Amino acid sequence: MRVSTMALLRRPFAAENRDFGFAILGSFLKLGYEPDVTTFTTLIKGLFLDDKDRMVDEAIQLLAKMIDKGITPNIVTYSSLLQGLCNFGRWKDAIDLINEMLDHKIFLNVITFNILVDAFCKEGKVKEAEDIVKIMIQRNISPNVVTYTALVDGYCLVGQIDKARKLFDSMPGRGLKLCIITCNSLINGYCKNRRVEEAWRLFLEVPRKGLEYDVVTYNTMLHGLFGADRWADGVKVFKDMEAQQLIPNLVTYNTLLNGLCMNKQIAEAFSFLRVMEDKGVHPDLTTYIILIQGLCKDGKLEIARTLFSSMPSKGLQANVQIYTIIIGSLCQEGLVDEAKRLLVEMEKSGCVPDSAAYNVCIQGLLKRKLLVEAKTFLDEMYRRGFSLDSATVSLLIDRLQDEGHDVIPLETISKLLPKI
Numbered sequence: 001m002r003v004s005t006m007a008l009l010r011r012p013f014a015a016e017n018r019d020f021g022f023a024i025l026g027s028f029l030k031l032g033y034e035p036d037v038t039t040f041t042t043l044i045k046g047l048f049l050d051d052k053d054r055m056v057d058e059a060i061q062l063l064a065k066m067i068d069k070g071i072t073p074n075i076v077t078y079s080s081l082l083q084g085l086c087n088f089g090r091w092k093d094a095i096d097l098i099n100e101m102l103d104h105k106i107f108l109n110v111i112t113f114n115i116l117v118d119a120f121c122k123e124g125k126v127k128e129a130e131d132i133v134k135i136m137i138q139r140n141i142s143p144n145v146v147t148y149t150a151l152v153d154g155y156c157l158v159g160q161i162d163k164a165r166k167l168f169d170s171m172p173g174r175g176l177k178l179c180i181i182t183c184n185s186l187i188n189g190y191c192k193n194r195r196v197e198e199a200w201r202l203f204l205e206v207p208r209k210g211l212e213y214d215v216v217t218y219n220t221m222l223h224g225l226f227g228a229d230r231w232a233d234g235v236k237v238f239k240d241m242e243a244q245q246l247i248p249n250l251v252t253y254n255t256l257l258n259g260l261c262m263n264k265q266i267a268e269a270f271s272f273l274r275v276m277e278d279k280g281v282h283p284d285l286t287t288y289i290i291l292i293q294g295l296c297k298d299g300k301l302e303i304a305r306t307l308f309s310s311m312p313s314k315g316l317q318a319n320v321q322i323y324t325i326i327i328g329s330l331c332q333e334g335l336v337d338e339a340k341r342l343l344v345e346m347e348k349s350g351c352v353p354d355s356a357a358y359n360v361c362i363q364g365l366l367k368r369k370l371l372v373e374a375k376t377f378l379d380e381m382y383r384r385g386f387s388l389d390s391a392t393v394s395l396l397i398d399r400l401q402d403e404g405h406d407v408i409p410l411e412t413i414s415k416l417l418p419k420i
Contacts, residue, residue, distance in 0.1 A: 040066040041077040048084035056088050072104075079112050086119030091128070094119070108139070114146045121154025129154055145171070149182040156189025161198075164189055180211045184220055191224030199224050200233075213244060219252050226259025234259050235268070248279075254286050261294025269294060283314065289321055296329040304329065317349070324357040331364030336373045339364075355386035362388075366395040374399075375408050378416060387418040 035043075040062065047059040059081055066073060078101050085094040094116060101108055113136045120129035129151060133143055148171055155164035168186050171178055183206060190199035203221050206213055218241040225234040238256050241248060248256075253276045260269035269291065276283065288311060295304035308326055311318055323346040330339035339361060343353055358381045365374040374396075381388070388396070396413055 035069075035071070037066075037071050037074055037077060040071060040073070041080055044077060044084070045080045048080075048087065056084060056090055056093075059084055060093065073106075075106060075109060075112065078106060079115060082112060083115050083119075086115060089123065091120075091125075108141070110136070110141055110144055110147070113141060114144070114150065117143075117147055118150040118153075121150045121157065124154065124158045126151070126154040126158055126160070143174075145176050145179055145182065148174075148176065149179070149185055152182055152185045152189070156185060156192065159193055161186075161189050161193050161195060178209055178211060180206070180214050180217060183209070183211060184214070184216045187217065187224070188220045191220060191227065194228070196224045196228040196230070213241075213246065215241075215246055215249055215252065218246065218248075219255055222252065222255045222259065226255065226262060229263060231259055231263040231265055238272075248276075248281070250281055250284060250287075253281055254284075254290060257287060257294075258290045261290055261297075264294075264298055266294055266298050266300065283316075285316055285319060285322070288316060288318075289325070292322055293325050296325055301326075301329050301333060318346075318351065320346075320351055320354055320357060323351060323353070324360050327357060328360035328364050331361045331370075331373075332367055333364075334368050334370060336365070336370065353384075355381070355389075358384075358386055359389045359392045362392050363395055366392075366399050369399065369402075371399060371408055375412070378408065378412055382412075382415055386416070388413070388416045393417070 044059050044062055047055045047062065063073060063077070063081055066077070078097065082094055082097055085091075085097060098108070098116065101112075113132055116132050117129045120126070120132065133147065133151070136143055136147070148167060152164045152168055155161065155167065164186055168178075168182060171182070183202065187199045187202055190196065190202065199221065203217070206217065218237060221237055222234050225231070225237060234256065238248070238252070241252070253272065256272055257269045260266070260272070273283065273287075273291065288307065292304045292307055295301070295307065304326060308318065308322065311322075323342065327339045327342050327346070330336075330342065343357075343361075346353055346357075358377055362374050362377050362381075365371075365377065393413065396408065400408060400410075
């Protein structure tokens, strides 16, 4: 197949239009073009654009067909298939493929092994990842920074932070230059395992290790500090980020606003919202969820409703989560009719209430001891086929013990329990 034809075939796959790509291939075959290794490799990559597991089997079959036609797969073909198998969690097939490559005397390079190491680590299968690294070393293939970064990620994921730190510290002695990506992974691991002070110390060590902070470093550290209720330190880190002339992105601002709202610093959050907009960073749906939830938790329902009403003017449409926050707060304030109106409006807008929305409404009503109103929502839940969550059931039982079973019979609750 000529290069120009191959380029034409690659284009739809690059645009993630798998069906169009295969249609073009069919046309080429009718014209008498013979597929080569590059054609088959492109097709295998194209099959993994589909989210369906059956396409994985088709990719495996395509490799077999390729070999039957006397076309020898190359390292790119095998690596593409290996990546796809790992993405779909087909570990046995991935290992079988590695063994097949070894049987066919295909030279496995560090990139091929890294695909497998990274995939195992993302699944928390660090023992399997370590075994792959041992095979690499046995075959005189030196693990590189990508290999060790994947392992650091994997150790952090399974809570083996000390092992991750030991590996990180050993990298210079292995002739590997530390990179900020590995450092970010370890900072993230410390934060997720509630070892924020150690994350903070490593964060401060970054310049001494000859590394430069990037936006991800700051975003990760901000998230950790706010999660540990250290909002004042979080604000300082944000200001330091600007002093370093790093430009905060939408993730940075959402992390900052969420941290401030979680720590009930609502005025400060809105101050940074104005800064964000002045700098041309446009709030997204996540920004509004953060702010509306923060306002509602702080008892500022009217301001939350005003912000909610302003969303269409910003080109944003409320989703189930935002409606649920507002409706739940209305119920908690005893504004049942308004909550019902908003539920109707929500459905008319094409945003169908889910089980979580009804659970939140009922919890709000129960907290105000509005059992009759709660019963109306329970009946509606039953009609829609929804179930109660554990928090709602617990509140219901508490209220029924206080008020008796006259308003809400136990049969009503039992009908709404999740089916096992």
